Amino acid sequence: MTALQAHLPALQVVVPMLSAPLAMLLREHRLSWALATAASLCAFAIAISLTLSVIDTGGMRYLMGSWPAPFGIELGVDAMSALLLLIVTGASSLALIAGASSLDREIEVERQPLFYAAWLLALAGLCGILVTADAFNIFVFMEISALASYVLVAGGPDRRALPAVFKYLVMGTIGATFYLIGVGLIYLMTGTLNLDDIVYRIGEVAEVKPILIAAGFISVGLALKAAIFPLHVWLPNAYTFAPHVVTVFLAACSTKVALYVLLRFNFVVFKPYLEDHDLKFAIFLLPLSLLAILVGSAVAMFESNLKRMLAWSSVAQIGYITLGASLVSVAGLTASLLHIFNHALAKSALFLALACLAISVSKLRIENIGGIAKRMPWTMAAFLLAGLSLIGVPGTAGFVSKWYLITATFDSGPLGILLVAVIVVSSLMAVVYIWRVVECAYFRETDEAQSAREAPLMLLLPTWAAVLLNFYFGLFPGVPLELSSSAATLLLGQTP
Amino acid sequence: MTIVFGVFLLTLMLITAIAIVRTQNLFVAVMLSGIFSLLLASNFFLLDAADVALTEAAVGAGISTVLYLSALALSAENERAPYSSHRLIALAVVSVTALLVIYATFDQPRVGDPAAPVHQHVAPWYLEMTRDAIDIPNVVTAVLSSFRGYDTLGEVFVVFTAGIGVLFLLDKPGARHGGTQTVGRVRLRHYLIPRLVGRMLIPFILLFGLYVQFHGEYGPGGGFQAGALIAASIILYALLEGETRALQALPRRLLTLLIASGALLYGGVGVAGMLLGGNFLDYSVLASDPVKGQQLGIILIEAGVGITVTGVLLSVFHAFAARGRF
Amino acid sequence: MNFLGIYYYWVFAILLMVGFYAVIAKLNLIKKLIGLSLFQAAVFLLYITVGKVEGGTAPIFASAAGERLFSNPLPQVLILTAIVVGISTTALGLGIIVRIKEEYGTIEEQEIQEIDRQ
Structure with a gap:
């Protein structure tokens, strides 16, 4: 058992990765679904086990090929990666279970084995980014997850998925290439790629300029991948036209993982070396975060396509996350990381509810769901409850992170009042866009809704699991909170 | 000069x-x-x-x-329309990027300066350890397949992803009102000279591909280049003799099997290292002598890379070519 | 050598600019993809330039042993990987373009947008 324990960081990536070719070879789509789900659940179990040992010991290291760091590639798991690993593997598992009854409507059965292989690769890529401690290795796994995500999004039945995915591909590749330029400049000045070693050796670099430019390139490249306002333009269409369960998976993870790398580089690598880096970081990020929050919520209020509405809400929520980070304090970062976790919970529950709706409603537009709550009570109740968490009603997970965010902004001086005002206003906007849907579903009538039937159990179960998790972590935020706060102290370089 | x-x-x-x-x-x-x-x-x-x-x-x-x-x-x-209306914005964004890059290069160490930090830290270790622990002449191959073998595993899976991506996209039945000219028809069959020259070339390209595959430890080359060359020779065959003939020689199902088995071979070598008591992708434990084990591991994973790359490139080619026939 | 060294950096910057410009300003999807390849090629050149050691040779031990100066193998390894990533992205992008052409009958960005708006 202990021998296996030591290999867990590698297995976290290897299990989904090596399952992908197998999933492709299985010709029966049910079998390849079962394999993908099993691999994803296995990855989830590994993530839980890693989290437990991180809480126990503070972190794990693994040397690929037994070559010593910094010469070989090193893996490292700490509180921050454990938190995100939980989100990524958990969301993937829930979405895959829901996919069993949802995907057949969107993708022909003959093509499904390829689709599940791509899913596993996306999962492996995201896990790979989270466990590695090597700057170039991040690039490789970023590209695996990116290419696989393009394939997943392109699986959407609407032809508009194709231009959306092309835009996603172009912007994603620009982002990755920017990142590569930044890593190249760092390598040029330090001669190493291992993140810890970079931190150690960057202090000896005499010339600041290349590192400064590297910081710029890396930040912009990752901001593109993380859909930070105004680089979010690929996101709404990609989320809208992807197959429903793919939206669940991507909305919960892919942008968050890019944010993870962004925070890691800016706080761990650049902040100690570049003078006033945290100040510059905040000056850039703070206004963008506020704009993202306001613009994202405002557009969501007027959007009648339900998926696009939630996609715009994601733009706003990414704003909350970067807002917490731009406060550059332990409280702010804790709030930010906790919001990554809680937003993933709320958004995956909401998108899962939409996947349930899509079983009976051909077009997910607000005018088509009038009165649907009578026919699909469980689905709409799930949507309503998950919506409460997105708004941040006390008792839900969304409340906890917003509460931490508000307390953190109060600490940041006179500017704090303005920030709190923005948070409150945008929460009210969230009330508006969630309420529009709820009102329509409960108090209006349309013809299409009359023939609707409740979604199958296999879809409702994961949806409700996600909803209940929102409440569980709203009442008992212990584990994610502990992980977030120790990650925040880690990022700011203070001993916990 | x-x-x-x-x-x-x-x-x-x-x-x-x-x-x-x-x-x-x-x-x-x-x-x-x-x-x-x-x-x-x-x-x-x-x-x-x-x-x-x-x-x-x-x-x-x-x-x-x-x-x-x-x-x-x-x-x-x-x-049709060569430029978008925002070409000025584009020019501005691009110029700023380029200026930043040039600004960064002001302080960069001179190209080729042996004293630059980039050559002092990790690189000498690779040169030394390649000689001691792996004992093959090509340092690039050693770094690629052993010291940073995990990156290369990732690289194989990137290729794999692209392969299944193209198959997934182009396997979709449905609207095909696209091409006017088809790859299937662009054959060189009716052109005598290209056909003769091409036919003569194919065995040599194939041979060169195999040489590159198995000579990667000694000279430039390795699984990826070999896969590209072997695929190129078969694509040339398809262009000369028609795609159907090429598919008869290497049917789709076989190509799919190639794609998956190459990736699995690479991953399997990694897992074998784990089972034999080392870490993932540790080839030293594959044989009783660690140096021999490293060499064995490198040959196996390079074969995996070559197989997957050949399979993916051919499948992608056939997927495009088949799309044109209607 | 010094002049050539600076020239390499400038070529990198200009190539980067040309490729990036094509990605942003061109409306034809294939042209965008070609621009993306140029953009990536510029980065490849940067890395390989960084790895060069003056008076060095390719990092392959010759049979006639003897201490020689070798260029840095690591950037070469990284770029081998990056080239492969680049071609994979191109292949996938082309697959998407072919499907767009089939669904929309065009590969010009603004025409696709017009069709979608209808």
């Missing part, structure tokens, strides 16, 4: 790049990109990167040109 040659190649490359962007004929643009890749490969060669030069030539000038041409046959040959 090298200076003159270097400056000449670089300038030619820049001119080609600008011509690629300016021309409105996509066919010309693709052909120029092939030339651009060859120039880039020559530059890499001047910069002592023999492996990279070989790869860039095989990939940029060979495979990617074939893929672009297949796609062009299915889409359009000319672009």
Whole structure:
């Protein structure tokens, strides 16, 4: 058992990765679904086990090929990666279970084995980014997850998925290439790629300029991948036209993982070396975060396509996350990381509810769901409850992170009042866009809704699991909170 | 002399790049990109990167040109409106990026300075350890397949992802009102000289591919370049004899099997290292003598890379080619 | 050598500019993809330039042993990987373009947008 324990960081990536070719070879789509789900659940179990040992010991290291760091590639798991690993593997598992009854409507059965292989690769890529401690290795796994995500999004039945995915591909590749330029400049000045070693050796670099430019390139490249306002333009269409369960998976993870790398580089690598880096970081990020929050919520209020509405809400929520980070304090970062976790919970529950709706409603537009709550009570109740968490009603997970965010902004001086005002206003906007849907579903009538039937159990179960998790972590935020706060102290370089 | 040659190649490359962007004929643009890749490969060669030069030539000038041409046959040959209305914004964004890069290079160490930090830290260790722990002449192969073998595993899976992605996209039945000219029909069968020359070339390309595959430890080369070369020879065969003949020789199902088995072979070697008491991708435990184990591991994973790359490139080619027949 | 060294950096910057410009300003999807390849090629050149050691040779031990100066193998390894990533992205992009052409009948960005708006 202990021998296996030591290999867990590698297995976290290897299990989904090596399952992908197998999933492709299985010709029966049910079998390849079962394999993908099993691999994803296995990855989830590994993530839980890693989290437990991180809480126990503070972190794990693994040397690929037994070559010593910094010469070989090193893996490292700490509180921050454990938190995100939980989100990524958990969301993937829930979405895959829901996919069993949802995907057949969107993708022909003959093509499904390829689709599940791509899913596993996306999962492996995201896990790979989270466990590695090597700057170039991040690039490789970023590209695996990116290419696989393009394939997943392109699986959407609407032809508009194709231009959306092309835009996603172009912007994603620009982002990755920017990142590569930044890593190249760092390598040029330090001669190493291992993140810890970079931190150690960057202090000896005499010339600041290349590192400064590297910081710029890396930040912009990752901001593109993380859909930070105004680089979010690929996101709404990609989320809208992807197959429903793919939206669940991507909305919960892919942008968050890019944010993870962004925070890691800016706080761990650049902040100690570049003078006033945290100040510059905040000056850039703070206004963008506020704009993202306001613009994202405002557009969501007027959007009648339900998926696009939630996609715009994601733009706003990414704003909350970067807002917490731009406060550059332990409280702010804790709030930010906790919001990554809680937003993933709320958004995956909401998108899962939409996947349930899509079983009976051909077009997910607000005018088509009038009165649907009578026919699909469980689905709409799930949507309503998950919506409460997105708004941040006390008792839900969304409340906890917003509460931490508000307390953190109060600490940041006179500017704090303005920030709190923005948070409150945008929460009210969230009330508006969630309420529009709820009102329509409960108090209006349309013809299409009359023939609707409740979604199958296999879809409702994961949806409700996600909803209940929102409440569980709203009442008992212990584990994610502990992980977030120790990650925040880690990022700011203070001993916990 | 090298200076003159270097400056000449670089300038030619820049001119080609600008011509690629300016021309409105996509066919010309693709052909120029092939030339651009060859120039880039020559530059890499001047910069002592023999492996990279070989790869860039095989990939940029060979495979990617074939893929672009297949796609062009299915889409359009000319672009209509050359520029978007925001070309000024584009120019501004691009200029700022370039200025930043140039600003960064002011402080960069001189190119080729042996005392630069980049050559002091990790690189000497690789040179030394390749001799001691792996004992093969090609350091690039050693770093690629052992010291940073995990990156290469990732690279194989990137190729794998692209392969299943293209198959997934183009397996979709449905609307096919696209191409006017099909790859299936663009055969060289009716042209006597290309056909004769091509036929003579195929065995040599194939042989060279195999040589590159198994000689990667000693000279420039390895699984990826070999896969590209072998795929190129079979694509040439398909162009000469018709795609159906090529598919008879290597049916789709076999290609799919190749794609998966190469990736699994690589991963399997890694897992074997784990089961035999080492870490993932630790080849030293594969044989009683660690150095022999490393060499065995490298041969196996290079074979895995070659198999997957050949399979993916051929499948992608066939997927494009089949799309054109209706 | 010094002049050539600076020239390499400038060529990198200009190539980067040309490729990036094509990606942003061109409306034809294939042209965008070609621009993306140029953009990536510029980065490849940067890395390989960084790895060059003056008076060095390719990092392959010759049979006639003897201490020689070798260029840095690591950037070459990284770029081998990056080239492969680049061609994979191109292949996938072309696959998407072919499907767009089939569904929309065009590969010009503004025409696709017009069709979608209807």
